[in-house]
Amino acid sequence: MKLNKASLFALIAVLELANDPTQQISTTDIAEKYGISTHHLAKVMRNLVHHGLVQAVRGVGGGYSFSGNLKRTTLLDVIQIFENLESVLDMPNHCITEGGPIIAELQSITNEIDNLTRVVLETITLETALKSAMHRSLHANTPATKS
Amino acid sequence: MNDKIIIRHAREKDFDAIIRIDAEISIDYYGTVVDKTTYWRDIFNYYVLREKDKRLFLVAESNKEVVGFIVGEARAWEFGSPLCGWVFAVEVSTQQRTLGVGQQLFTEICNRLNQIGVSTIRTMVDIENKVTLSFYRSQGMRTGRNIELELQI
Numbered sequence: 001m002k003l004n005k006a007s008l009f010a011l012i013a014v015l016e017l018a019n020d021p022t023q024q025i026s027t028t029d030i031a032e033k034y035g036i037s038t039h040h041l042a043k044v045m046r047n048l049v050h051h052g053l054v055q056a057v058r059g060v061g062g063g064y065s066f067s068g069n070l071k072r073t074t075l076l077d078v079i080q081i082f083e084n085l086e087s088v089l090d091m092p093n094h095c096i097t098e099g100g101p102i103i104a105e106l107q108s109i110t111n112e113i114d115n116l117t118r119v120v121l122e123t124i125t126l127e128t129a130l131k132s133a134m135h136r137s138l139h140a141n142t143p144a145t146k147s
Numbered sequence: 148m149n150d151k152i153i154i155r156h157a158r159e160k161d162f163d164a165i166i167r168i169d170a171e172i173s174i175d176y177y178g179t180v181v182d183k184t185t186y187w188r189d190i191f192n193y194y195v196l197r198e199k200d201k202r203l204f205l206v207a208e209s210n211k212e213v214v215g216f217i218v219g220e221a222r223a224w225e226f227g228s229p230l231c232g233w234v235f236a237v238e239v240s241t242q243q244r245t246l247g248v249g250q251q252l253f254t255e256i257c258n259r260l261n262q263i264g265v266s267t268i269r270t271m272v273d274i275e276n277k278v279t280l281s282f283y284r285s286q287g288m289r290t291g292r293n294i295e296l297e298l299q300i
Contacts, residue, residue, distance in 0.1 A: 074281075115274065120290065123280040132287065 001117050006082040009036055009044045014053055014078050015133070017066035018126045026063035044082070051081050068126070075129060076121035085121075087114050152248055154255040157195045157204040157216065162187070164206070164213035171241045176276065190236075194218055201263060203256055207239070207248045215239035217252040221265050226293055231267040232260035237282070253286050271295060 003011075012034050017025060027045055031038040045064055048054045053068040079085065087110040089103065157165070165187055173181045194204035201222075207215040219234035234256060239248045257268055269291055272279045 119274050119277075119280065123277055123284050125281060125285070128281070128285045131285070135287065 001085070003079065004083050005036075005040060006044050006047075007079045009041050010048055010078050010082055011075060012036070013041065013045060013064070014048065014066065014068070014073075015126060015129060017054055017064060018068070018070055019130055021066040021070070024057045024061060024063040024065045029063070047081055048078075053078065053081075070127045070130075071125055073126050074122050075124050075126075076118065078126075079121060085114060085117060087111075151209055152214075152251050153208045154205055154251055155208060156199060157191070157206045159191075159195065161195075161206050161213050161216075162191055165191070165216055168213070168215065168238050168240050172238050175241065175278075190218065194220070203259055205252060205256055205259075207243075207252050209243065209248075214243040215248045215252055217249075217256050219256050219260065219268075221260055221263055228269075228293070230264055231269055232257070232265040234268060234270045237279070249282055250286065253283075267291075269293070 013030050016030055016033070017023070027042045028038050030036075031041045045054065045056075049056055049064075053066070053073065054064045055067040057063055057065055076085075089107055089110065091103065166184055169183055169187065170180045173179065173183075191204070194202045202220040204218050205216060206213045216236070216238055217234060218236040219232055221230060221232050222228075223230040225233075234253070237249055237252060239252075260268065268288070270283060270288070272283065274280075
């Protein structure tokens, strides 16, 4: 599975902000920390605001803060704002009847993969992901995600 | 986190509470009560009344009432796997959800299995059972080395 950039940036931003819901961070700070495009991230942030996961804080020291539900929001909830994870077989002609059973089998296999992917992402809440990241950070002796 | 929870081995007198909690979960999951009394009787006989070294049926007690339970055991060479712990049921009364009861049960069974040499815990959960899947993930569990396969016959 390859997430599109918007989904990836959204996950990074939401997790970064959810790590401390009291903090406000600017798009520039998040983009610099993770080496991603500020311009692209700004677009992503507007979408996240629209879906109630983050809120814009105006004025000096403004930026964004987390406004979602840490225990209820899953990784899939964030990703689905930006993309549909359902695999599509890129067939040049969907009307080839002779290839029906083979195509159906290939579609069935991709559906199986999609279902597993969906279940993994749907059962990891932001809280669980952050807890796991913190655990990883402590064990790897690397800097925590919290700035 | 509920600090009044006591985790202990199940006793014969806990059986009715197990049935009651399982009925609550049944309604949550199936939309109706599925009578599994016979199943739980067999499990109880096997895990509660017989030797308990490698078989664990723990209950969570709050104010002298059983509010949750977890069942598991240590097994070696099942599906070719060296000694590991299997947890095959964890249920918490609907009134006691989100208070940390499940977490305490899971932590305790992990500790007890670890004491008898287990370093890996496994379980299987229905792909549609998002609540239980999310719970196990929140405890740090990840997709493991075994893939469950099935065939309709």
